[in-house]
Amino acid sequence: MLLASMAAAEDDNGVVLVFGDSLSAAYRMDTNDGWVALLQQRLRDEGMSLRVVNGSVSGETTAGGLARLPAMLDGHEPDIVILELGGNDGLRGLPVSSIRQNLERMIQLSQQAGAEVILAGIQIPPNYGPRYTGPFYAQYQELADDYGLVLIPFLLDGIAENPALMQDDGIHPTAEAQPMVVDIVWPILQSVLRAEGQP
Template sequence: MSVTSLQSKWIVRSLLATVLILAILPTRAATLLVMGDSLSAGYGIDPQDGWVNLLAQRLDEQGASHQVINASISGETSRGGLDRLPALLEQHQPDLVLLELGANDGLRGYPVPRITTNLSRMIELSQRAGAEVILLGIQLPPNFGTRYTEPFFQQYAELADQFELRYLPFLLEGVALTDALMQDDGLHPTAAAQPQVLDNVWPLIAAALGELSS
């Protein structure tokens, strides 16, 4: 499946999720665990301005006592996340796990099957613990070459299909190609970009919380 068709599929799902948002207001408190890297840890900006903190603020505005646990670490790999996940699941018993890992593996050129295996195990552990997983995909810079970047990107869609997950193809959609919204390293979004990042993720979270409250 091409990148364009994947993004079209995501747009349709997002529109459907928006309908659910309008129809269902979450009322039951839920715990959300964010397992990510620097993109979710707020690298290079005040963490209070990061999209995860903005998510917590938006949920607070709904009136339910949702809890957002940001377990993201700058530089984290899929293996590091896998090693940390069991203890975090036991400690927090999340209803939702937002999985945003793999970018650092890709930047280091790790084999894609190894990354996929680690992400797959994290999904399985989360589901066995009773949590729904929302998978947040990422794309690599084009200088890595299509022989690597295409299967890297494709793995997220394949995992989403395999485990029937809510899935965002590209966390930085609408951000990554806008210089004003990216830091000088070209990899990390600025504080000004964080509301857009949250808006990318929000339809999936709202739909999941809506189902939990029904």
């Protein structure tokens, strides 16, 4: 688990693994402009020596993530996993039951590896209809409740509704919106760090 003194000693680094899709992979922008890189900078600015690993891949589905996750857990031994997947499954109209099953297994694998999981909620466009979008979005809160996870209710809250902050596809936030994503993630991450003894 995270060490209370990690901020004071470089050799006590903890690892945050961001495991997601194009929303976290700096899609169509410089990697340094993406929210994950900006989160790393925020941690440094706060004097925290946590290392952020971006394990996100554009186009990733929950099935693809489940296949990749064990190697990422073994290779990086994260203390915290920010799990941000499901959007591409939803855009393909895949069954919510299968999406949930894959997310659940990734949560279990992360917890078995000793990591605290922060689950990032995702919404898909309303044109998919409430009979699909409702259960799709609800699964994130349900999984958080079932596994005692800290939940980011919606990663793009206040961003997705504003066309000026979204790329032309209407799905991905612009570079200008990336600091706003950090502002959404930051207090959630802080709450987990405090729970683990981080000042």
